[in-house]
Amino acid sequence: MIFDALNELVVDISPLVVVTATVGLLVFMGFLTFKSVSSDNVLSGVPELKGVPVLGAVPMYLKYGMPQLVSKLITIGNDGISYANVVTNVLVSVHDPAMVREVLAYPEEIASREGDSGYMSWSPFWTLRRLIGNSLFNYVGPETNYRRNAFIREFNSTKSNSEKFDTITKLARAHTNALTGEGSTAEVDNIRYSADIFAIALWGEILYGNPNNHVGGHVLSLSDTIIHLAGNPWSSIWYFFQLLLKLVTPGESTRSEAKIRARLAKVVERNMEKLEEYEHNNPDAPLKIIRRLSVMTGGGRTGPLSKFASEFTNLNLFGGHHSIGLNVAWSLIDLDKHPRCLAKLTAEINSVDTTHFTNVNSNMPYLDAVIMESNRLHPTVHATLRVINRETTLASSGRPIVLKPGMLVYLSFLHLHTSPTLWGPDAGEFIPERFLSGNKKHQPFMPFGYGPRSCVGYKISILAIKVYLITLLKTYKVDVKDHGHKTKVGTLLQTMKPVSVKVSRRS
Numbered sequence: 001m002i003f004d005a006l007n008e009l010v011v012d013i014s015p016l017v018v019v020t021a022t023v024g025l026l027v028f029m030g031f032l033t034f035k036s037v038s039s040d041n042v043l044s045g046v047p048e049l050k051g052v053p054v055l056g057a058v059p060m061y062l063k064y065g066m067p068q069l070v071s072k073l074i075t076i077g078n079d080g081i082s083y084a085n086v087v088t089n090v091l092v093s094v095h096d097p098a099m100v101r102e103v104l105a106y107p108e109e110i111a112s113r114e115g116d117s118g119y120m121s122w123s124p125f126w127t128l129r130r131l132i133g134n135s136l137f138n139y140v141g142p143e144t145n146y147r148r149n150a151f152i153r154e155f156n157s158t159k160s161n162s163e164k165f166d167t168i169t170k171l172a173r174a175h176t177n178a179l180t181g182e183g184s185t186a187e188v189d190n191i192r193y194s195a196d197i198f199a200i201a202l203w204g205e206i207l208y209g210n211p212n213n214h215v216g217g218h219v220l221s222l223s224d225t226i227i228h229l230a231g232n233p234w235s236s237i238w239y240f241f242q243l244l245l246k247l248v249t250p251g252e253s254t255r256s257e258a259k260i261r262a263r264l265a266k267v268v269e270r271n272m273e274k275l276e277e278y279e280h281n282n283p284d285a286p287l288k289i290i291r292r293l294s295v296m297t298g299g300g301r302t303g304p305l306s307k308f309a310s311e312f313t314n315l316n317l318f319g320g321h322h323s324i325g326l327n328v329a330w331s332l333i334d335l336d337k338h339p340r341c342l343a344k345l346t347a348e349i350n351s352v353d354t355t356h357f358t359n360v361n362s363n364m365p366y367l368d369a370v371i372m373e374s375n376r377l378h379p380t381v382h383a384t385l386r387v388i389n390r391e392t393t394l395a396s397s398g399r400p401i402v403l404k405p406g407m408l409v410y411l412s413f414l415h416l417h418t419s420p421t422l423w424g425p426d427a428g429e430f431i432p433e434r435f436l437s438g439n440k441k442h443q444p445f446m447p448f449g450y451g452p453r454s455c456v457g458y459k460i461s462i463l464a465i466k467v468y469l470i471t472l473l474k475t476y477k478v479d480v481k482d483h484g485h486k487t488k489v490g491t492l493l494q495t496m497k498p499v500s501v502k503v504s505r506r507s
């Protein structure tokens, strides 16, 4: 309680002052003993970003955020690696493509998103778990592939996506039509949220038979809250203090985190009521997807969900909406700036029958290229990280660089996608043609991650983004009002301002 209040109080005060004072106080109280971390033997020969004594880069981290701290690290690490001390811990930026692939390919014994369980970790994934519970994100262990495969069969296979196509199309029509209602034009405050709401409705429908899951905005605000807190350094800092004061045991949610979990449980409960209603009224209909995932993993055809499926109900409220909404928003922004590309895309949309799954899925190369290029410049998941669990030597670094347990390795997809060194002088320009067959090169491109823990929702996300964009552009002329949208690198890669558009119905 006291920490919640304190949290609210201090956001306006300079973080540096607060942290220095608090850490000073704790040292005084004898809670913390600092090992002196001599940079010479941490990562020899690797450029170091010098911070302040004791706290290292903490003030920078708190003042500007992790992404900005890492972008500083990238600037000084010409060889693709650099680091900064963060109190007794070390933050490493790995931003050379081969090294990034190596780190992402590490087995979980060497590196994982949270680090070894039970230890204090300032990985945002640790915060995420306290907010949504266990999910495939934190899962490590022998069942990992079994769980991944259940997702992949349901969300990353052409066959299962073809079965969802009609529902996706129906909802995209309903949601785009609703933008103007009876009228022929409308001002949309933020097209990102309109697409998010479409995605929420879509998940509600296919998982539970509840297309009204978006109504009231509860899910939207809840997922906003979770995303914000998961990427916020203060979540880790308060947690750290609560641990020190033994107010929580490692991994347990704080009171304010528990409140969010309770909100989440309410949404899930409502969805489960809808599911039971649906199953009661349609006893012979095909199973809804959450039920299918449950049955696939040992659950019954009625009654409570399997452990795996109920973990997905929570994960779904955090992932799968905003990344779809942001993808739609960035594509519209990029197309607005490049009328030539918009014209080419419109020609393609008008030349194929977009009511057929196969056409949308595999016969729209320019639409694919636009979405890929938009994901290159604006990867909504702009970075990830791994905690080192076991000492290892980076083989692709050319000279021995030893990564030690506890180090936090940050991997910036945004950098890999936009570096002129890697992509050439036109790296910053929107040129969808790079992704047309024949032009494909070997530059690093990983908007859905890489390796054994890459995204399991890739194909369904791309399909939903495509169908929404097609439907929107077929129904309306879309004018993006602000032509100068800038990126805001938060937990996700967002826009600095809402993406307001004017939509005018085509006759």
Ligand code: HEM
Pocket: 113, 136, 137, 138, 148, 151, 155, 319, 320, 323, 324, 327, 380, 381, 384, 385, 446, 447, 448, 449, 450, 452, 453, 454, 455, 456, 457, 458, 460, 461, 462
């Ligand atoms: C445009 C939409 C999406 C983007 C850009 C995206 C991106 C990513 C990325 C980059 C990763 C890897 C992160 C890492 O290496 O640490 C990832 C992992 C993951 N994504 Fe997605 N994602 C999207 C949609 C979805 C959807 C719709 C689902 C749900 C079906 C989903 C579920 C997951 C899960 C469960 C993982 C962790 C997999 C594992 O650890 O084995 N994602 N996503």
Ligand SMILES: *[C@@H]1O[C@H](CO)[C@@H](O)[C@H](O)[C@H]1NC(C)=O
Pocket: 152, 156, 454, 455, 456, 458, 459
């Ligand atoms: C999902 O499908 C895409 C496209 O076929 C593929 O490149 C990707 O590796 C698949 N992801 C997983 C996790 O299977």
